[in-house]
Amino acid sequence: MFEYIFKLILLIKSKLCAFYYPIKIGNKSRLFGSISVDKRASVVIGENSRLYGLKVTGKGTITIGNNVEMRDLYVHIGEGATIVVKDDVFIGKDCKFLIYKKLIISDRVLISPEVMIIDNNHVINKKVIKTSGLVCSEITVGEDSWIGAKSILGYGSSTENNVMLGAMSFLNSYAIRDSMYLGVPAKRKKGLNYE
Template structure:
């Protein structure tokens, strides 16, 4: 296992035959609770320098391919006036990555997103909406550009 950074080790569960490259940051950003909240299924790949900034949960399906530099964030800050934003908790919504999903380099996946089985997300995309199975998405913000046949 390469060097990883994990804030709460009991919050991370990694399946069999996974390949994790160096410099991955598993940051559980909530208060202590039973885990795991970051669940990676069998045969998945996670590239160098990925960050998982999770308060609620993320599930990564079997055989998922996540390229280098990707970011996953399942929460926001509040934006009410009169109180510094850094002290405000915002909405939290789980992230779900299906089986056999390919996420290109430097993709950002935000709270509440589900990516269906067999979907592809192009490098550099920012995903703010859920993606159906076998769809191909790209752009900022990400939009559907095709369908796997």
């Protein structure tokens, strides 16, 4: 009986969030914990996904696929920017995404806790950096990739499929498939061969 009541409460909470915030929620997807989405943003969640805390500020569009699990994610998304999280993705606790152009997280990606993904950088050609503007680049995390805890994917970075980025690394370049990258800045350490 208690389990039935608990499931009913979760269903009601998810539906209320979808009513109050600009969120569309797919079948069997659930929202837990603190949920806050800027009225100027748009969030679409696929089927059977679990979001344990989400805060979205800004004006862009976020599309989350099926069977996705996220824990306490903070997103700031610029006007006209898009974030696409494909199917079977796990995003660990306390990650932060600052996106002004486009972020694509491909199928079966594992993102460990406290990872930051930032697709922009300040223009450094004026004395006043605060008002100099931003340069932005699209970031893609390829299929079956694993981003280690407290790593940063910065402006100009992307990964092909099956890339491992070691914990506390800073990637600011293009990572080729089937490879492990480590360090600050991240460098290719070895190829990955699972045969």
